[in-house]
């Protein structure tokens with residue numbers, strides 16, 4: 246298998262999992278060990294089932310890759326040839342078995358539209374773009390949400406608290422693309438402060454040497470600072486949209502959990518020992534509230550991916566989400582299946598990681 | 613102020629705000645706590661003991677109304693700022709809570725509980741010194757210092773309660789308030805705990821406000837006892853006098869000196885006829901009058917003063933004080949005569 250960014254990312258993800266699993270094995274209980282093994286093994290049937298579903302759903306919905314490329318007026322002969330070339334003339338069962346054996350060998354097949362590039366290669370360009378969007382968004386959302394929620398909890402029933410709660414409900418209920426559009430209108434069109442779309446200025450982009458396809462990383466390791474700042478500049482609005490939307494739920498949950506933790510006996514006991522309120526809130530109460538919040542990060546990850554799809558569409562961000570939308574439109578079966586495989590793997594991966602962290606943080610957890 | 617008095621509680625009122633009105637959980641409390649004594653505070657559940665204990669450290673939230681004076685070391689703690697109050701807590705006055713299972717932070721190691729407390733009050737203490745002190749405290753309480761790095765959930769209830777004591781002792785506080793410190797322990801552990809507390813009292817000359825249900829514990833440990841009923845003090849006295857010759861009808865009931873009240877175990881102690889007073893709309897006059905076998909007309913109309921019956925033994929009961937002009941000592945129609 247040829248090295249591409251997708252393999253690189255998969256390998257680093259595997260490395261992270263391996264380290265966490267080893268840590269859990271060394272420090273955790275026997276129960277935790279079996280739990281982790283079960284979780285890892287369960288990933289396989291889950292990805293299998295999801296891929297199967299999407300394989301058939303794509304073929305059941307109206308439209309097909311040949312029509313999408315040749316158009317409705319494409320000659321019968323051309324249609325036939327293309328169908329044959331793409332292997333779509335074979336019985337569906339054969340196509341299915343063929344595809345699934347490929348997946349088992351980590352081969353995601355070739356795209357069905359012009360160029361017929363390997364899906365893995367295309368995803369190798371798209372996944373880093375998505376990562377570059379969601380990692381800062383998640384950091385922003387958790388950082389802002391958790392601190393905001395704790396801040397509000399400490400000032401319960403004050404104007405600050407009501408303000409932050411209103412914000413959280415609003416963020417929770419407005420669609421991410423609407424917020425993205427509003428930000429574009431205000432900051433890009435009216436104030437001309439930020440770019441409207443894309444990951445990088447086109448001219449600067451030509452100077453960037455791409456190795457990981459994480460533009461921030463690529464520009465930094467090559468010392469290309471104009472490219473770095475251009476990448477940052479392009480990140481602001483998408484990260485703000487996705488991060489703000491996502492922060493609502495973190496703020497809400499943190500606030501509730503911290504408020505609840507603040508009523509616990511050990512807080513009163515700490516207060517009776519003269520521990521300052523600030524320490525009681527941010528160390529003792531938040532420390533305990535943090536555990537359910539970690540679990541939420543795992544649960545919210547699929548929401549984050551869905552949000553990323555919409556954000557990428559709004560900002561023409563060339564990541565997995567935009568790719569997915571484009572390829573669904575073109576009925577590029579293999580490409581869509583490839584995205585689903587990666588999404589499914591990353592969701593299980595993240596929930597496994599959060600579970601391990603959870604077990605590690607909470608000394609009481611017994612699996 | 614008397615030199616031997618560590619804390620003088622003067623006209624202390626505490627009222628909780630609720631949707632249906634204020635709960636008068638402490639009403640006009642006047643109480644002295646002497647240096648080096650163990651003062652028992654007893655009374656049935658809901659009589660305001662915990663409220664009083666927390667009030668001494670001003671642990672009630674702002675929504676709870678607390679007035680009066682808390683004279684401590686020549687200062688009135690009621691005049692202290694939150695910051696000044698914080699310095700008092702843990703360092704000068706500390707508290708052992710009822711439930712050791714929930715009073716320790718589940719994600720904090722035992723050592724960190726103690727070192728955090730020490731370093732909060734004495735920031736210049738080195739990590740090693742704080743940890744050494746923690747080990748020493750555990751040792752005093754008969755816990756091997758090996759357990760310093762354990763989490764609360766790894767310890768038994770009795771063990772955790774000893775950790776709570778070591779926390780209370782960590783800065784040599786002048787006054788320790790122990791609120792139902794043994795209630796959650798089983799009988800055997802409770803017995804061990806009592807003898808431990810007795811040793812500690814002797815060894816460190818502790819001043820303890822011992823809030824408890826357990827008359828046996830009071831009899832064994834206390835020098836004096838304060839009896840609380842319906843948010844007020846009914847009677848205060850030294851253990852010998854009070855147990856031998858209780859003045860207040862409620863104390864008599866508590867101690868089972870009235871044959872009509874049967875006592876089985878500590879939980880039965882206060883199962884006295886009638887129900888505890890509603891503290892949102894407390895009974896007029898003496899709050900005990902609806903349940904008192906000797907209630908008189910005056911008891912319904914006037915609050916009895918907590919005045920001395922014998923030296924050092926005040927009781928708030930009209931049976932022992934001159935009845936003011938215009939009121940009558942006629943027993944209420946459904947009650948028996950006053951005892952001779």
Ligand SMILES: Nc1ncnc2c1ncn2[C@@H]1O[C@H](COP(=O)(O)OP(=O)(O)O)[C@@H](O)[C@H]1O
Pocket residue numbers: 628629630635637655656657658659660661662663664891
């Ligand atoms: N936070 C609170 N809000 C309202 N009422 C309370 C609160 N805490 C205690 N009370 C009431 O105050 C009275 C005294 O309670 P407490 O001091 O806990 O009694 P004790 O410790 O003697 O059992 C009870 O009637 C109780 O219901």
Ligand code: SF4
Pocket residue numbers: 860861862898899900901902904905906907908911916928929930931
């Ligand atoms: S004052 Fe009256 S009601 Fe109250 S305890 Fe004494 S006799 Fe009973």
Ligand SMILES: [Mg+2]
Pocket residue numbers: 661662663792
């Ligand atoms: Mg109580």
